[in-house]
Amino acid sequence: MSILLNYYYESQSTTKYYLIMKTTLKFSLYFWILFIPFLTACGQSDSSYQSESRKANYSNEEVVTESVSSFVSNQDGTEGGTSTEPIVQGLHVIKTGNISIQVKDLDKAKEIVLQKVKANRGFTSAANYNDYSYQKTQTITIRVSSANFENLMKELAGIGFVESQSQNSQDVSEEFVDIQARLKSKREVEKRYTEILKDAKTISEILEIEEKLRVIREEIEAREGRLRYLKDQVSLSTINLTLNEKLENYSKPPERSFFSRLADNMSEGWSDFLMFVVGVMRLWVFWIILAGIIFGIVRWRKARKK
Numbered sequence: 001m002s003i004l005l006n007y008y009y010e011s012q013s014t015t016k017y018y019l020i021m022k023t024t025l026k027f028s029l030y031f032w033i034l035f036i037p038f039l040t041a042c043g044q045s046d047s048s049y050q051s052e053s054r055k056a057n058y059s060n061e062e063v064v065t066e067s068v069s070s071f072v073s074n075q076d077g078t079e080g081g082t083s084t085e086p087i088v089q090g091l092h093v094i095k096t097g098n099i100s101i102q103v104k105d106l107d108k109a110k111e112i113v114l115q116k117v118k119a120n121r122g123f124t125s126a127a128n129y130n131d132y133s134y135q136k137t138q139t140i141t142i143r144v145s146s147a148n149f150e151n152l153m154k155e156l157a158g159i160g161f162v163e164s165q166s167q168n169s170q171d172v173s174e175e176f177v178d179i180q181a182r183l184k185s186k187r188e189v190e191k192r193y194t195e196i197l198k199d200a201k202t203i204s205e206i207l208e209i210e211e212k213l214r215v216i217r218e219e220i221e222a223r224e225g226r227l228r229y230l231k232d233q234v235s236l237s238t239i240n241l242t243l244n245e246k247l248e249n250y251s252k253p254p255e256r257s258f259f260s261r262l263a264d265n266m267s268e269g270w271s272d273f274l275m276f277v278v279g280v281m282r283l284w285v286f287w288i289i290l291a292g293i294i295f296g297i298v299r300w301r302k303a304r305k306k
Contacts, residue, residue: 093173095169100244101156104245106245109160124141141241156241172230180227190216197210
């Protein structure tokens, strides 16, 4: 009887334990069924938020990158220029004159030249004086306005006897207009690069745009320098003047006689012979070796005949 009671109690306890485990599993299953969709929804919202923020950043970077890329192809200044800076057109000619004049008194002629240059509103930019045994020479570089160039050339020709005279005109109108157009476009490119630099986000973009700005500014400075040079050459013409005064009382070197020239040539021939001997003696080692080789060949032939 006791055995049956013990078996009954054990079966009851096992049944209770089984019911408790079953109830716990049900609650756990219900909990995960309800909680998993909530976690999934949170994860999707977070990922969508991150993707949207990344898209926004990418869109900002693409805007700057596309702007930089669009300017890389136009950095030569041939496109994209909308500046309102006017381009000066017209005829631009560089005039240059060369004149050589023989005068009786060099000092007086130089004073007259300076007076005529001043009267035509010009100036001298360089001067050089040479005193030879047969003549005195004064070279003067004159800069005068293009409008007074021909008049000053005529007045200078009346100072003395004209030995040589030439004029040269170089039309730089095409280059003048081309440089102005390129400067206009490059300044516009520089302005737009500066605007893009303000919107740059990353260090690489800033460095890239600054490098492009550096190149553009160097090209602008070079073209501005060339334009200034052309303006100076066009507005002020150049005259290279040479004044010569022949000296009538200069002493000519005496003519040499036949015997004096013969003596000089004989002396030069003896000097050449001595130089030849010295050159031969510098190869004494070679001559010793050559003599030894010849001596050995002769001894070998004599021994062979015997």
